[in-house]
Structure formats: structure tokens, C-alpha cells
Amino acid sequence: xxxxxxxxxxxxxxxxxxxxxxxxxxxxxxxxxxxxxxxxxxxxxxxxxxxxxxxxxxxxxxxxxxxxxxxxxxxxxxxxxxxxxxxxxxxxxxxxxxxxxxxxxxxxxxxxxxxxxxxxxxxxxxxxxxxxxxxxxxxxxxxxxxxxxxxxxxxxxxxxxxxxxxxxxxxxxxxxxxxxxxxxxxxxxxxxxxxxxxxxxxxxxxxxxxxxxxxxxxxxxxxxxxxxxxxxxxxxxxxxxxxxxxxxxxxxxxxxxxxxxxxxxxxxxxxxxxxxxxxxxxxxxxxxxxxxxxxxxxxxxxxxxxxxxxxxxxxxxxxxxxxxxxxxxxxxxxxxxxxxxxxxxxxxxxxxxxxxxxxxxxxxxxxxxxxxxxxxxxxxxxxxxxxxxxxxxxxxxxxxxxxxxxx
Numbered sequence: 001x002x003x004x005x006x007x008x009x010x011x012x013x014x015x016x017x018x019x020x021x022x023x024x025x026x027x028x029x030x031x032x033x034x035x036x037x038x039x040x041x042x043x044x045x046x047x048x049x050x051x052x053x054x055x056x057x058x059x060x061x062x063x064x065x066x067x068x069x070x071x072x073x074x075x076x077x078x079x080x081x082x083x084x085x086x087x088x089x090x091x092x093x094x095x096x097x098x099x100x101x102x103x104x105x106x107x108x109x110x111x112x113x114x115x116x117x118x119x120x121x122x123x124x125x126x127x128x129x130x131x132x133x134x135x136x137x138x139x140x141x142x143x144x145x146x147x148x149x150x151x152x153x154x155x156x157x158x159x160x161x162x163x164x165x166x167x168x169x170x171x172x173x174x175x176x177x178x179x180x181x182x183x184x185x186x187x188x189x190x191x192x193x194x195x196x197x198x199x200x201x202x203x204x205x206x207x208x209x210x211x212x213x214x215x216x217x218x219x220x221x222x223x224x225x226x227x228x229x230x231x232x233x234x235x236x237x238x239x240x241x242x243x244x245x246x247x248x249x250x251x252x253x254x255x256x257x258x259x260x261x262x263x264x265x266x267x268x269x270x271x272x273x274x275x276x277x278x279x280x281x282x283x284x285x286x287x288x289x290x291x292x293x294x295x296x297x298x299x300x301x302x303x304x305x306x307x308x309x310x311x312x313x314x315x316x317x318x319x320x321x322x323x324x325x326x327x328x329x330x331x332x333x334x335x336x337x338x339x340x341x342x343x344x345x346x347x348x349x350x351x352x353x354x355x356x357x358x359x360x361x362x363x364x365x366x367x368x369x370x371x372x373x374x375x376x377x378x379x380x381x382x383x384x385x386x387x388x389x390x391x392x393x394x395x396x397x398x399x400x401x402x403x404x405x406x407x
Contacts, residue, residue, distance in 0.1 A: 070085045232285055
């Protein structure tokens with residue numbers, strides 16, 4: 001004799017061991033039909049689904065949408081998140097992976113049930129496991145009940161297959177407790193991943209294409225940001241920037257020298273992958289990169305993947321006064337990784353900054369008079385020219401205004 005608790009109605013049932021299987025099957029089958037009928041009553045058959053989320057989840061979706069370029073111009077705001085497009089991208093690129101994750105959870109539950117209730121048949125075991133999974137979905141989205149933000153997901157050409165699979169197959173087959181809670185659980189799983197992995201998921205095809213050409217050692221044509229022209233690039237490595245949580249393509253580009261028009265050069269470049277165009281194709285003008293360029297790009301990985309070095313051992317020397325030293329802890333954007341003090345000269349601390357000179361120049365320009373780049377005549381001349389332009393502009397405008405004021 002044994003006493004069991006029905007997983008649906010919570011009633012206690014006393015039965016002999018041989019009776020166990022028939023009673024459980026009966027309980028499950030009756031409840032299964034009832035639940036399936038009830039769920040069908042809630043489905044409208046429309047091409048729009050309401051997803052209930054809390055404020056925190058809504059904020060995460062919007063932040064990633066903007067970060068990954070899923071934006072539209074709305075009420076004059078050119079950076080308004082396009083939720084439908086971004087959620088569609090999650091569906092298209094993460095749905096299968098999420099299903100595998102859910103199936104693994106369910107398999108653990110099934111194995112546990114079989115070990116502890118050996119008389120359950122496979123059908124009953126799977127149904128109980130589905131109910132437990134549904135309960136987990138409900139617990140995961142419990143806070144939605146008090147914070148009802150509705151995201152209206154529209155069916156589009158991009159998400160059509162996944163949309164229908166969730167709407168018709170998963171829901172009607174009783175494998176999920178509700179459509180909204182399924183989406184919420186998928187979002188939760190997605191945002192548990194670090195940003196650079198979420199980026200790889202959203203732009204899955206782009207990463208796949210780049211990895212293929214890197215492995216084959218092929219030169220490619222690709223677009224970047226809003227530039228309509230294709231760039232001729234030899235892709236070298238895909239790396240992650242710890243500071244910015246983005247993925248970068250370290251590569252060498254064959255292009256025209258801006259300082260000497262008509263002269264073609266090759267230069268090391270770091271491109272943020274989410275800004276690379278979707279169309280990546282084989283170049284009709286292939287070229288090879290040098291061992292020196294490979295070494296420079298390899299050093300860029302540890303120094304700063306977001307800005308590629310042009311040569312191995314690239315660095316600058318910069319003198320900072322006490323205010324400048326304090327700014328090192330206050331200014332983070334585009335900050336070089338390796339900044340090492342090497343000498344003190346009067347009130348100035350001399351630092352060796354390893355990595356891309358371009359990054360270092362861009363960073364320390366924001367320090368103004370509190371940072372002086374040393375041993376670099378080219379940069380010094382550019383700074384002097386820039387300063388002279390500011391002085392000339394100031395003198396010209398002030399003279400004009402004073403003259404008009406005195407008329």
C-alpha cells in the first residue's frame with residue numbers, strides 16, 4: 001500500500017503497487033485534455049502576440065536593441081529601439097539553442113521521475129515533466145503579474161517560422177504553459193549570457209561567414225556602418241574587448257592613403273563586428289598580410305582589440321601633471337589597457353602607454369593641457385596646427401563681434 005499525491009489536483013490516493021500505473025495514467029490523461037482545451041480558448045489566432053514583461057526586462061531589450069543597431073526614427077528620435085525587429089532576431093538566432101537548453105532541463109526531470117517513480121510509463125513521465133517545466137516558467141515570470149508592460153510582437157517575414165512554431169506547435173501540444181511566459185523565459189536565458197555572446201547570437205550569420213573566410217585565409221569585400229562602398233579586407237581574427245564587451249574583427253585593409261591620394265597602402269584595422277554590413281563576399285582583388293602585420297595584430301589582442309596597432313611594440317610616452325594623473329581614473333572611454341609610470345620629472349609623471357598610437361592620441365587629447373605627448377614630432381605638429389586654428393578662429397570672431405558691438 002502506498003499514498004501518492006496527484007501532481008494536478010493535489011488529492012491523496014491510497015493504492016496497491018499494481019494499481020499505481022492505471023490511476024496515474026487516468027489522472028494525467030483527463031487533466032491533459034482539460035488543460036489543452038482551456039489553453040485553446042486563450043489563443044486568438046491573430047498575427048500579434050502580447051508578451052508581458054517587467055520594467056527590468058523591457059529595459060534590457062531596449063538597451064540591447066539600441067546597442068546592436070536595431071533602431072528607427074520615432075518622434076524625432078533616430079535611436080528609438082525597434083523592439084519587434086530585435087525580438088525577431090532573438091527568435092531567429094536563439095530559438096533552437098534555447099530549445100536545446102529547455103530539453104536538457106526536461107531530461108533531468110524525466111530521469112529523476114523514472115528513478116523515483118519507476119511504474120510511470122514514458123507518456124506519463126513526459127507529461128509530468130512538461131507540467132513541472134511549465135511551473136518553472138510561471139515562477140520565472142511571477143513578477144510580471146504586478147508589473148504589466150505589454151510588448152506587442154508582430155508576425156513578420158523574418159520571424160514567421162518561429163512565431164508559428166511557438167503559437168501552434170508548442171502551445172497547442174501543451175509543451176508550454178503560456179506563450180507570453182515562454183517568450184519571457186527565452187529572454188531571461190538570453191540575457192544571462194555576457195554581451196559579447198549575445199552579440200554573436202544576434203549576428204550569427206555574419207560571424208559564421210567571417211569565421212569561414214578567416215579559416216580559409218581568403219580576402220573579402222565588406223561594408224562598414226553607412227559607407228556604401230565595399231572595403232577590401234583580409235580578416236585575421238575575431239576577438240572580444242573586455243572593456244567594451246563587443247566583438248572586433250582584426251584585419252588588414254588595402255586602401256588609398258589619405259595623406260597621399262592615389263597611393264595604395266595596407267594597414268591594420270579593428271572593426272566592430274555589429275557595425276559590419278550583412279553582405280560579406282569573396283574579394284576579386286586578394287592580397288596577403290605580412291608576418292609583421294600578424295605580430296602587430298596579435299599584440300593588439302592583449303593591448304586593446306578595439307584599436308589595431310600598425311607595428312609590433314607600438315607605444316607612446318606621455319607626461320601627466322597631478323591633474324592628468326587624476327584624470328586617468330575619471331576618463332574611461334577608449335582608455336588604453338597598459339599604462340605604466342616609468343619616471344618622475346618635476347611635477348610630471350612620465351608614462352609608457354602600449355598599444356595603438358591612434359587610440360592613445362584620441363584618449364589623451366581629452367586631457368587638454370594636463371597631458372603632453374613626448375618624442376612624437378608628427379603629433380606635436382598636428383597639435384600646434386590645431387591650436388593655431390583655434391587661436392585664429394577666436395581672434396577673428398572676437399574682432400568681428402567687437403566691431404559690430406561698437407557700431
